[in-house]
Amino acid sequence: MSHDIVVIEGDGIGREVVPAAVDVLEALPVDFEFVEAEAGDAVKERTGEALPAETYERAAEADATLFGAAGETAADVILPLREAVDSFVNIRPAKAYPGVDALQPETDVVFLRENTEGVYSGHENRLSDDLSTLTRVVTSSASRELAEFACEFVDDGRGPAGDPDEGFTVAHKANVMRETDGRFREEVLAVADERDVDADEELMDAFATKLPLDPTQYGVIVCPNLAGDVLSDLAAGLVGGLGLLPSANVGHDNALFEPVHGTAPDIAGEGIANPTAAILSAAMLLEYLGHVEEGQRVRDAVEGVLSDGPRTGDLGGDATTDEVTAAILDRL
Amino acid sequence: MSHDIVVIEGDGIGREVVPAAVDVLEALPVDFEFVEAEAGDAVKERTGEALPAETYERAAEADATLFGAAGETAADVILPLREAVDSFVNIRPAKAYPGVDALQPETDVVFLRENTEGVYSGHENRLSDDLSTLTRVVTSSASRELAEFACEFVDDGRGPAGDPDEGFTVAHKANVMRETDGRFREEVLAVADERDVDADEELMDAFATKLPLDPTQYGVIVCPNLAGDVLSDLAAGLVGGLGLLPSANVGHDNALFEPVHGTAPDIAGEGIANPTAAILSAAMLLEYLGHVEEGQRVRDAVEGVLSDGPRTGDLGGDATTDEVTAAILDRL
C-alpha cells in the first residue's frame, strides 16, 4: 500500500529541510507517493493567497502532510492546515540529546497541546475605538478527546519514560480562567480517572518556573492550545533551541508533521540549515502511518549523527544541510 | 511625614516573611504607621470571606500595602487587592545574584505586566453543557498607560542596564490574537515612538525559547497580563526559583508589594522560609514612596547576605528566617 503524502516546503529554510526529510523517507522500504503543494509568503506574493485552496484540499485528502515553515504568513498557513487535517492534538516532544549543548541536558518531555480551540478559535471583535475583545472557547468534547488521546499515548508507552505508570501532568490556569480552564482541567482529570491513568496538575505559571529548575519531574504534559504553544517553546530553550524539535498535528484520519522552527530568514538560502527537526518530523510521520520500526531507524540515525557526526552552525559545527542529511542517510 | 502601610501577612510562609520585611522597614530612618489586616484561607475559614471588606478598604486608603501570600484563595485575594490599589502595572524584576545557584547567572530583566485586563478581566460564561467562553479584553487606554509607564521607567534608568538607551521589548501573540494583542502591540509601539524610546518586539512563544537560551538579550519586557504572569515565572526558574523575586503592583496613587512566591505549605510554620523576596518587596515599597536611598541600602544588605551570609534551605543553606533577617539588619 502506498501512502499519499503532501509535501509543502513553504518559505525560507523550509525549502532546504523538507527536501532533506523527503530524501530520508525515500531511502526507506516504504511506498510513498509525494505530491508537492505550495503555501506561504512566496505564493502569497505571486497569487495573493498564502494558502491556495488547492493546497488545503490536497492536505485534507492526503494520508499525511509534511510541512516546512512559512514566514510572515505563518498563522494564515498553519492554522487552516491544522484544520484541513482535522487535527485535535499537537504532539511536541522536547528532548535533549547527548552531545548537544543544552541548558538542561536531562530534559525529555512531550507536550500534548489541544489543537482546535482556546484563543485560537479566534472570535475577535473591535467593539469601540478603545476596546477589542477575544472570545476564548473551551468545550468538554475537545478537552475529553485530547485527554482520551493522552491516556492512550501514555498507556502505549509513548511517553518519554515509556512506562504507562508515568501518567501525565495537566497544565492550566484554572485559578483565573475558572470556567474555561476549569472545564478543561476537570474533564481531563475525569477522563484520566475513568481510564485509570495517573494525572497530576500544575498551574501554567508555576510550571514555567519549575520546568527549567528540574525538567526530570515531568514526562507527558497536557495543555490548552496557547499554553502548549508557549510551554513547549520554553522546553525548546532548555534542550538547545528550535533546530531539533519536530511536531505532529494528529487528527482522526489524517495528520500534518512540521518542525517547530520557523523560516530562519537570517540563514535561508545558504544551505546550512539544520535538517534534524524536519527529519524527526518525518520519523513521527512514519510512526503515525504504522511504520514504527522505520521511524525508530530514522531516530537512531539522527541520534548517532548528533552525538558524533557532522553538525550545522546552530549546534556549533560548520556542516551543510546536505552533509548532515548524507550522514543520516549513511546510518539508516 | 509618616506613611500609612497596610500589612497583610496572609497564609503559610506569608506569616513568616512579612514580619521579617516589616523589621527591615522599621530599622530604617523612615516614619511608618503599620496597620495589620487579614486575608487568605485562614480568614475565609473563620469568616467565610477570603478578603474581608475592611481589608479591601484599608488597602484602598493606605499609602501602600505589603502583602505576603494566600493559599487556595490566592486569586480571590490578590486580584481584588490589585484593583483596590488601582494598579495598572505589575513590576517583576528577575535578577540572578552572585553566589546563588542559577540556571542562567547572567539573567537581569524586569517585566512590566499589564495588570487590569486580558483574560484577567474575567468575563466567563457557561453557554451549554459542552461549551464555556471567556472574553479577553484589551483597551488602547490601558495599553497606552502601561507603555507610558514603561517609557518613564526606561528613561529614568530604572531598567536593568540603568541606561535609557536600552529601551524595551514588547512580548505578545499578535499573530494569533490579531485584534486584541494587535491593539496592545500597536499602542505600545506607538507610545514608544512618540516618546522616542527604543522598542522591539517578540512573539511570546519565541520569547519563551530565547530567554532561557540567552537572557542577556533582554532588559525591560512589556507584556499583556497573562503573558507577564507566565514569562516572569519562567525568568524565576532561570535565576534559581521564586524565593528571591519581589514584585510591585503600582497604581496612580497607591501600590501593593508582594513576593512572587506563594504560601509554601511544605515548609510553612517551621521558621525556615527565605525572607529575601519579601524584603526586596519592601525595598521596592521604599523606592515607590521616594526613599530611593533607603531602598538601595536594603538591596545592598540583601545582596551582601546572599553572597556571603547565612542562607535558607531553598538556597542550599540551613539558616532560619530569623537568622537571615538578622544578618540583613546587621548590614543595613
Ligand SMILES: CC(C)[C@H](C(=O)O)[C@@H](O)C(=O)O
Ligand atoms: C505560527 C503560529 C500561528 C503557531 C502557533 O501559535 O500555533 C506557531 O507558534 C506554532 O506553535 O506552531
Ligand SMILES: CC(C)[C@H](C(=O)O)[C@@H](O)C(=O)O
Ligand atoms: C494567584 C494568581 C491569581 C496570580 C496571577 O495569576 O496573577 C499569581 O500567579 C501571580 O502572578 O501573582
